[in-house]
Amino acid sequence: MILFFLSSGLFLGWSLGANDAANVFGSAVGSRMVKFRTAAIIAAIFVILGAVIQGAGASHTLGKLGSVSALGGSFTVALAAALTVFAMTKWKVPVSTSQAIVGAIIGWNFYTGNATDMNSLTKIVTTWVAGPILGGVFAVGLFLIISTYLNKAQIHIVKLDAYVRFGLLAVGAFGSYSLGANNIANVMGVFVPAIPLDPISFGLFELSGAQQLFLIGSIAIAIGIITFSKRVMDTVGNDLMDLSPVSALVVVLSHSMVLFVFSSQGLSNFVQSLGLPAIPLVPVSSSQAIVGAIIGLGFLKGGRNVNYKVLGSISIGWITTPIIAGLLAFVSLFFVNNVFKVEVANNSFVPQQIEQQKSDEHSINVFPTDSSHFIQEISDETAEREIEAKNSFFSSKNQIHFIYIGLIIIVFVLTILFSQYRRKQLLDKAKKEKDELLLQSKELKKKLELLQKETNVSNRELESEIKYKKTQMMTLALNIIQKNEFIQNLRNKIIKLKSSASNPSTQEDLQKLSLVINEHLYLDKDRKTFQLYVEELNQDFFLRLDKKYPGLTNNEKRLCALLRLDLASKEIASVLNISPKSVEMNRYRLRKKMQISGSENLGEIIQGL
Numbered sequence: 010m011i012l013f014f015l016s017s018g019l020f021l022g023w024s025l026g027a028n029d030a031a032n033v034f035g036s037a038v039g040s041r042m043v044k045f046r047t048a049a050i051i052a053a054i055f056v057i058l059g060a061v062i063q064g065a066g067a068s069h070t071l072g073k074l075g076s077v078s079a080l081g082g083s084f085t086v087a088l089a090a091a092l093t094v095f096a097m098t099k100w101k102v103p104v105s106t107s108q109a110i111v112g113a114i115i116g117w118n119f120y121t122g123n124a125t126d127m128n129s130l131t132k133i134v135t136t137w138v139a140g141p142i143l144g145g146v147f148a149v150g151l152f153l154i155i156s157t158y159l160n161k162a163q164i165h166i167v168k169l170d171a172y173v174r175f176g177l178l179a180v181g182a183f184g185s186y187s188l189g190a191n192n193i194a195n196v197m198g199v200f201v202p203a204i205p206l207d208p209i210s211f212g213l214f215e216l217s218g219a220q221q222l223f224l225i226g227s228i229a230i231a232i233g234i235i236t237f238s239k240r241v242m243d244t245v246g247n248d249l250m251d252l253s254p255v256s257a258l259v260v261v262l263s264h265s266m267v268l269f270v271f272s273s274q275g276l277s278n279f280v281q282s283l284g285l286p287a288i289p290l291v292p293v294s295s296s297q298a299i300v301g302a303i304i305g306l307g308f309l310k311g312g313r314n315v316n317y318k319v320l321g322s323i324s325i326g327w328i329t330t331p332i333i334a335g336l337l338a339f340v341s342l343f344f345v346n347n348v349f350k351v352e353v354a355n356n357s358f359v360p361q362q363i364e365q366q367k368s369d370e371h372s373i374n375v376f377p378t379d380s381s382h383f384i385q386e387i388s389d390e391t392a393e394r395e396i397e398a399k400n401s402f403f404s405s406k407n408q409i410h411f412i413y414i415g416l417i418i419i420v421f422v423l424t425i426l427f428s429q430y431r432r433k434q435l436l437d438k439a440k441k442e443k444d445e446l447l448l449q450s451k452e453l454k455k456k457l458e459l460l461q462k463e464t465n466v467s468n469r470e471l472e473s474e475i476k477y478k479k480t481q482m483m484t485l486a487l488n489i490i491q492k493n494e495f496i497q498n499l500r501n502k503i504i505k506l507k508s509s510a511s512n513p514s515t516q517e518d519l520q521k522l523s524l525v526i527n528e529h530l531y532l533d534k535d536r537k538t539f540q541l542y543v544e545e546l547n548q549d550f551f552l553r554l555d556k557k558y559p560g561l562t563n564n565e566k567r568l569c570a571l572l573r574l575d576l577a578s579k580e581i582a583s584v585l586n587i588s589p590k591s592v593e594m595n596r597y598r599l600r601k602k603m604q605i606s607g608s609e610n611l612g613e614i615i616q617g618l
Contacts, residue, residue: 011204014080017088018222019229022196024094025106026056026233032299033184037177037261038239042170042254045239051178052185053231059189060227061220063272070291071198073129075114082117082353083199085345089113089338090195096333097326105294105330108137110195112331116338120346121354132289137327140267140293141301147263148302149309155259173254177261184265189227191272194292196226256306263302268293297327494583500526547573553618558603565599568592572615 034048077083090109111133118125164172197219206218216224252260270276270288277288300323345351500523507519547570554561554569561569571581578592585592600611 011080014084015200015204015225017084017091018197018200018226021087021091021094021106021110022226022229023233023237024091025192025196026053026230026235027237028094028097028106028233028296032264032295033188033261034177034181035299037181037257042174042257043177043181047178048181049235049238051182052188052234055182055185056189056230056234057224057227059186059191060193060223060230061189061216063186063190063274064193064223064227065217065219070129070132070289071110071114071194072202073126074111074133075118075123075125076202077114077117077199077354078202079352079354080200080203081345081351082121082342083203085341085353086110086113086117086199086338087196089116089341090334093330093334093337097330100326105137105296105327106192106195107133107292107294108327108330109334110199110292112334113338114199115331116335117342117353119335120339120342123354133291136271136289136291136293137297140271141297141304143270144263144267144298144301145305145308147266148259148305151263152256152259152306152309155255159255170254173258176258177254180258180262180265184261184268187265187268187272188295189230191268192292192295193223193226193230196230197222198292252303252306259306260299260302263305264295264299267298267301268295294327296323496526550618557618561599561602565595565602568595568599569615572596572612573618575612575616 033052034043034045037043038045038048077086087110090106090113093109093112094106111130115125115130117123159169200222201219204218204222206221208218209216209221271291271293273288274290277290281287300320304320342353346353503519503523503526507516507523510516510519550570550573551566554566567585568581571584576584578596579589582589582592596611600607603611603614605611605614
């Protein structure tokens, strides 16, 4: 039964982890300096340590505000606060679990007729104002100090990035510890009076009953951090104001200092030893502290970067949270008390009767003697009703059915909430994947367009280069033709001079000159260069030629390449340094090998390949 009643506190702890605990690393994650997974793991570990080691201080103030002494009342108060925080979290508003639990406790006070300790309430409400102001003051002071140091130190940007990242992790761990120490009272404070547990010894250390409850509650907070806190991190880290990495470090450290100040018994005792008023150990609002720090930096920078619309919605959430939690607690207590017949307070049935009894005792001498017997009967009847109320839940077998129904309802509600959460997760994931696909599609389209442009440019450059080389080849071919014609004419004239010369010495010289000219015709470098051009520019053409007409020799392929240039037989003969008749004979053999009839144009067929 205790575990059943603790379920509302665990739900509240989960909601706190999803909402308030997100503020510890919200700025760091929002500025993309720390990954969410890393932040969640560190926050979960140090929240548990802070709750167990230093969580007792702030819980006493809540106990003074309203000591919920019945387990059913603790369950209902925690449930009302948890539902309020969960609803605000669904609306992405960073509310305060401190405000929610205080509002729920006041609702319990109203329902049970217990007086609210105005001194404790004043302390708590004062911290709701002082927390954000102190967070803003800390943020401004720290930012000025750190900025001045960085300007003088002139640290390289890469080292600065590493230092800031490490600093965010360190102050995040400190902030998580302070959050657990300060806010665990919101989660389990109402259960401490109603669930007295025996201490457990582990040899080196011992866990008191309250610490055992704090351990259970802090685990629920850790689960809330890991499973659902990223939503509020986006609001605090990005929507309220754009933060630089250094600003994020300042915000987290300022927030952590505020939480630590209002949860440290040692610091409070030290201040008191100096003759100053003790610092109240009060559960302060983590959301208010961090928002105050962010706004402080925003005002320091002129206030132009602050999103006042988001700030307004957060402020409205702070105002409405305790009211909603109080009303919800009052209605829930009435429902639990009257429908399920569960005791929500040890004195829930008798406060007015006791006051009437005290009034009657003051006027006992005024009434007749038998009147005192009547008062005694009322007192006995009241005591019997109180005992019956205490035992009715555990003595009546019918209440088991109500418990089962309540469990079924809670499981049903949690199932719906979890299914909605999973559906939201899947939709967000699908939307994210869709956005990523669209982004990838756009990037791919840009790359394709760029590749197409580069390809077009490359093709144009290649075509231009081919055209240029073809022009060079044609120019070289014409040069070869003209030079060969000139040399041939020169050789013919030398032969005529030789035949007409009478001097043997002259004839011998002319013969030597003729031999030199013939040798030049066979060893012409321009002709070899031209042949290389032909082979280089016709690689693809030669492949197509081999595919369609296999078995052609290199000389036959070279002849096809020259025909492709639309050269006449006489020009081809001059380039190849053979006779025109030899070119015609080679053309005839090529036709026969390629099985081309005499009616077909050999040049057109070769140019069409």
